Amino acid sequence: MTERMKPLALTGFTATSCLGLGLDATLAALRARHTGLAPCAFESVVLDTYVGEVPGVDHSPLPVEFTDYECRNNRLAHLGLAQDGFAASVRHCAARVGAERVGVFLGTSTSGILETELAYRGRDAASGALPTEFRYRGAHNTFSLAAFVREALQLTGPAVVISSACSSSAKVFASAQRALAAGLIDAAVVGGVDSLCLTTLYGFHSLQLVSRLPCRPFDAARDGISIGEAAAFALLERPDAVDATLLLLGTGESSDAYHMSAPHPQGRGAGAAMLQALESAGLTSADIDYINFHGTATPSNDESEARAVAAVLGSETPGSSTKGATGHTLGAAGALEAVICALALRHDFMPAGVNTAAVDPALKVNYLRDNLPGRVTHVMSNSFGFGGSNCSLIFGKRGRGS
Amino acid sequence: MTLTACVNGVGLLGPGISNWPHGLQILRGEVPYAAAPTVLPVPACLPSAERRRTGAIVRLALAVGLEATTNAAADPAMLPAVFSSSGGDGANCHEICQVLAGTERALSPTRFHNSVHNAASGYWGIATGATAASNALCAFDASFGAGLLEALAQVQVEHTAVLLIAYDANYPEPLYSKRPIPDAFGVALVLAPATGATTLARLSVTLSDTAAARMPQPALETLRAAIPAARSLPLLAGLARRATRDVVIDYLGPKNLALRIEPCP
Numbered sequence: 001m002t003e004r005m006k007p008l009a010l011t012g013f014t015a016t017s018c019l020g021l022g023l024d025a026t027l028a029a030l031r032a033r034h035t036g037l038a039p040c041a042f043e044s045v046v047l048d049t050y051v052g053e054v055p056g057v058d059h060s061p062l063p064v065e066f067t068d069y070e071c072r073n074n075r076l077a078h079l080g081l082a083q084d085g086f087a088a089s090v091r092h093c094a095a096r097v098g099a100e101r102v103g104v105f106l107g108t109s110t111s112g113i114l115e116t117e118l119a120y121r122g123r124d125a126a127s128g129a130l131p132t133e134f135r136y137r138g139a140h141n142t143f144s145l146a147a148f149v150r151e152a153l154q155l156t157g158p159a160v161v162i163s164s165a166c167s168s169s170a171k172v173f174a175s176a177q178r179a180l181a182a183g184l185i186d187a188a189v190v191g192g193v194d195s196l197c198l199t200t201l202y203g204f205h206s207l208q209l210v211s212r213l214p215c216r217p218f219d220a221a222r223d224g225i226s227i228g229e230a231a232a233f234a235l236l237e238r239p240d241a242v243d244a245t246l247l248l249l250g251t252g253e254s255s256d257a258y259h260m261s262a263p264h265p266q267g268r269g270a271g272a273a274m275l276q277a278l279e280s281a282g283l284t285s286a287d288i289d290y291i292n293f294h295g296t297a298t299p300s301n302d303e304s305e306a307r308a309v310a311a312v313l314g315s316e317t318p319g320s321s322t323k324g325a326t327g328h329t330l331g332a333a334g335a336l337e338a339v340i341c342a343l344a345l346r347h348d349f350m351p352a353g354v355n356t357a358a359v360d361p362a363l364k365v366n367y368l369r370d371n372l373p374g375r376v377t378h379v380m381s382n383s384f385g386f387g388g389s390n391c392s393l394i395f396g397k398r399g400r401g402s
Numbered sequence: 403m404t405l406t407a408c409v410n411g412v413g414l415l416g417p418g419i420s421n422w423p424h425g426l427q428i429l430r431g432e433v434p435y436a437a438a439p440t441v442l443p444v445p446a447c448l449p450s451a452e453r454r455r456t457g458a459i460v461r462l463a464l465a466v467g468l469e470a471t472t473n474a475a476a477d478p479a480m481l482p483a484v485f486s487s488s489g490g491d492g493a494n495c496h497e498i499c500q501v502l503a504g505t506e507r508a509l510s511p512t513r514f515h516n517s518v519h520n521a522a523s524g525y526w527g528i529a530t531g532a533t534a535a536s537n538a539l540c541a542f543d544a545s546f547g548a549g550l551l552e553a554l555a556q557v558q559v560e561h562t563a564v565l566l567i568a569y570d571a572n573y574p575e576p577l578y579s580k581r582p583i584p585d586a587f588g589v590a591l592v593l594a595p596a597t598g599a600t601t602l603a604r605l606s607v608t609l610s611d612t613a614a615a616r617m618p619q620p621a622l623e624t625l626r627a628a629i630p631a632a633r634s635l636p637l638l639a640g641l642a643r644r645a646t647r648d649v650v651i652d653y654l655g656p657k658n659l660a661l662r663i664e665p666c667p
Contacts, residue, residue: 003560100609100657109518116495116577120503129576136580141489142519142540156656158609160548163490163519164538171537178555183403184609198502203514253535257527260452261515269533386515387524389536 002279005177005251008236009244010395011187012089014080015339017230017326018052022083027343030351031371035325037214037226037355042196043114047205050214052228052327053196054079062148069148071112071139077149077193080231089235090153093187097241103185104150104159105176107168107192109331111161112139114197145193157185163331165385166294168192169232170334173393174251176236186241191233192335200227200330207261209298215328217295217321217353218302218367220360225296228327232335234342246342249378249396250281256388263301267308269390270294274312274380277392283378285313288394290350292337292381293365295321296328305382306363313380320353320368334383338393341379345397348376405554406606408597408666409641410563411474413466413590416440416632417625421469428622429635429642435621440586447529455512456525459491462588463522463569464529470590471565474600478530481592482556483565485523486539486549488630489581491516492573522569545570546589546633547653553593554607563594568631587629589638601666602641610660614652637661 014022018036019029029036037050057075066074081087094102119134138144146159158179162171169192176188204210204225211224236248254276256269263270278284291313294305302321309319322340329336344350350372359367378396414425418438427433442461445453447468456464463485471478494516501509515521520538527536535556541548546568553566569588573581597604615636617623626635633652640647640663653659 113495116499117502120499123503123576127576130580134580136577137542140580141542143488143542143545147542158548158551158657159541159654160552161540162537163540164523164536165518165520174535175537175552175555178559179551181559182405182555184405184551184555198507199498199509199514199517202502202507202509203498203511203517206509206511206514253537255523255527255533255536257531257533259528260455260521260524261511272533385520386518387520387538388527389520389523389538 002276004282005280006181007239007247007249008177008180009239009242010234010246010248010342011237011242012086012235013339013342014084014086015232015336016054016080016083017329017336018054018228019326030325033352033354035214035354037327045198045201047201048212049210050226051196052226054229066148066152068135068138069144071115073112073145073193073195074148076195076229076231077145080193080233081152086233087153090189093235093237094155097186099154100156101186102155103157103176103179103188104146104155105172105188105190106146106149107162107172107331107334108145108194109163109165109168110194110197110199111142111144113199115139117198164389165387166330166333167383167385167389167391168331168334170383170391170393171253173248174253174391177251180238188236189233190236192332193231194329194331195229211297214355215297215324216355217297217324218359218363219356220358222297222299222302224298226327228329230326230329230332230336232332232339234338245397246345247396250277250394252276252280252392254390258388261386263304263384265304267304269388270305270384271308271312273390273392274308277380277394281394283394287378288313288317288380289376290344290379291317291319292341293319293321294382294384295323297323302363306365310364315364316366318350318366318368318372320351322351324353324355334391337381341381341395344376344379345395349373350376404606404608405558406604407554407557407593408601409591409603409605410594410598410600411470411476411592413469415462415466416587417585422473425638426642429639435619437621442586445529448525452525452528455516457491457494457516458571458586459569460522460525462571462586463567464526466588466590467526467565467567470592474592476563476592479532481532481563481565482534483526483532483536484549484553486545486568488540488542488545488570490519491521492571492577496574496577541654543630544654545630547651547659557593557595561595563592566591566593568634570629570631584628587631589631589634597666603666604664606662608660609657610650611656612650612658612660614658615649
């Protein structure tokens with residue numbers, strides 16, 4: 001039995017994806033059932049697919065003092081931090097608790113690998129050396145994202161990147177929660193940033209997991225993912241310290257121990273993560289008003305997830321995958337979808353899954369094809385990754401007067 | 403704020419260090435340290451199809467993880483795990499970047515799924531059947547300290563034993579010139595909330611502004627400074643002693659980790 005966790009307050013949050021920069025644009029796009037996916041015109045990529053590209057990333061260089069961190073991924077992070085007053089919220093928090101008491105826990109799958117991919121085209125013909133200007137630490141390295149964000153926010157506390165493919169930036173919430181509970185820190189910047197690169201575009205293509213159309217989660221005709229990019233952040237603090245309405249209530253993590261790139265067919269690990277999240281939140285399946293599915297739109301993911309959801313929560317709870325709108329933002333998906341869940345709670349609004357024409361009758365879930373208004377008190381967000389890494393999060397809000 | 407745990411088992415593999423008993427002899431000064439290329443065992447615990455797909459980094463992580471759980475008399479299937487690596491599989495990354503720099507760009511699916519930073523964690527689950535939480539961390543040169551903090555927080559908050567595996571392997575050229583990690587080094591610790599039959603020491607950890615300790619032996623100091631996972635060496639040297647010891651290890655500037663190591667029983 002998983003122990004009950006102490007709830008944490010989300011005292012700031014923001015998201016930037018192909019739906020737009022910041023919360024207003026994101027919410028407006030979700031309400032309008034808009035998709036940000038468009039035919040792939042990224043870099044020199046020649047693939048018949050749709051991507052969720054954030055406009056303007058290439059034209060938003062980092063301030064000169066951060067030149068060591070210059071890469072597309074950190075540009076996207078910088079763009080994301082600038083939205084919704086998020087950086088200012090962190091500064092206020094750091095002024096209150098101390099910059100060394102604010103941790104940084106971020107997820108990414110590929111960090112600034114695009115810089116390395118490009119550098120390999122520019123190798124010296126004679127020696128094979130990479131260009132002099134190529135920076136390993138600030139661009140290529142997986143930690144580059146957290147190092148940059150920590151420095152940009154002038155924080156000096158513990159920092160780490162979690163990189164477990166598509167569960168990365170869900171798992172940061174669990175890790176930050178533990179660090180807060182252990183007293184290591186008093187606040188945490190959590191989030192995820194992943195950006196388009198050739199490794200993931202050609203890699204998922206090599207596994208035949210990419211759709212030629214905008215992805216159609218839970219559709220009977222679903223045939224793969226659309227890759228997106230995003231930067232999403234949240235600030236977590238103990239609720240006794242702040243006036244809190246939105247809360248992280250539960251976390252669950254598990255491993256499939258089954259296959260490197262395919263989910264367990266019965267959703268064994270996914271179900272275990274969801275059950276743990278419920279136990280850690282002290283809730284039952286009936287308490288969950290909305291599920292944000294991992295819902296990648298590969299035949300195997302959606303089937304395995306639907307089985308796990310039906311087994312743990314039954315088939316009535318409304319749910320959707322927002323990847324039809326945003327694309328699969330990989331290491332940023334957990335954080336992006338956590339922010340979408342926070343919007344659902346704040347606005348009593350359950351977003352439809354777009355692009356899905358006919359829900360697969362074999363998937364026994366209540367899949368929302370239209371936006372659903374209604375009181376939203378508790379939501380679950382699922383994130384599953386390569387290597388069988390599963391994470392389920394539960395968010396909630398305080399009722400009026402409670 | 404102090405995080406504490408009992409060290410119930412250790413696994414170790416590196417250049418000129420073949421396992422934890424060998425490492426103990428070196429760290430106690432019973433045998434001299436002689437640098438030599440790291441010898442990585444083939445992971446017999448994996449099915450043959452998966453075994454063929456593993457590179458150095460996965461073999462390293464599995465080897466030290468299994469040694470630590472064996473020494474701790476712990477069932478690896480039952481332990482949550484924390485994997486921490488400063489860079490993951492450099493050889494695989496090099497192959498992918500070479501293919502992507504060409505015009506064909508026909509990436510191998512195995513290369514792609516091995517490129518995830520949590521590849522070792524995935525293979526570990528397949529090898530041992532471990533279905534508990536598994537984390538895959540990176541903090542550049544601070545990766546050992548970051549892994550230790552995550553593992554200790556899990557021990558303390560979840561009241562469970564945790565397996566920490568910190569591991570790094572070398573990049574081939576041309577990446578080696580940009581990130582000169584000379585060889586493979588891995589360390590694994592089974593950390594538990596309470597003492598058991600195999601407990602070596604109780605470990606208490608706080609964040610500190612004190613400078614990190616250096617290894618007194620020059621060759622071991624070279625190793626400590628060269629490979630991020632080897633920043634654990636002062637901790638391992640403390641475990642090798644049979645007396646209470648305070649030591650500071652490298653973490654993330656401006657903070658290091660101050661450790662108190664108290665032998666058990």
